[in-house]
Amino acid sequence: MAKKSLIQREKKRQKLEQKYHLIRQSLKKRIRSKVSPLSLSEKTKIREKLQSLPRNSAPTRLHRRCFLTGRPRANYRHFGLSGHVLREMVYECLLPGATRSSW
Known part of the structure; x- marks a missing residue:
């Protein structure tokens, strides 16, 4: 935070x-x-x-900041979240339409 x-x-x-x-x-x-x-x-x-x-x-x-944590780096404009928060939300299925990558 x-x-x-x-x-x-x-x-x-x-x-x-x-x-x-x-x-x-x-x-x-x-x-x-x-x-x-x-x-x-x-x-x-x-x-x-x-x-x-x-x-x-x-x-x-x-400067854009994460909506939840206020982190100034690695922000995704579409979601307004930083990278690691976005990843956690995708893993918990909180973002509709976003899928985890698996290869």
């Missing part, structure tokens, strides 16, 4: 990302807009606004 402080930190990052998502998208859209070309000084002002946003509000700072 992951430390509770790390799990809480990840939840805080998710909240910040949701809070600043629209602001970040609108600023990026203004930089990339081809309809009205911006001067270099206008682009730098917009970039400064982007950089002034909290660092943890960037979506790249988010």
Whole structure:
């Protein structure tokens, strides 16, 4: 099980990302807009606004964690579980449609 402080930190990052998502998208859209070309000084002002946003509000700072244990590695997106938890659940027949491999 992951430390509770790390799990809480990840939840805080998710909240910040949701809070600043629209602001970040609108600023990026203004930089990339081809309809009205911006001067270099206008682009730098917009970039400064982007950089002034909290660092943890960037979506790249988010990390997927296991739904049950909070483990940050070996996560399967489809199930939201880490590898060893997924394996245990398949062995106990808790995941419908998943089969154990045997060769």
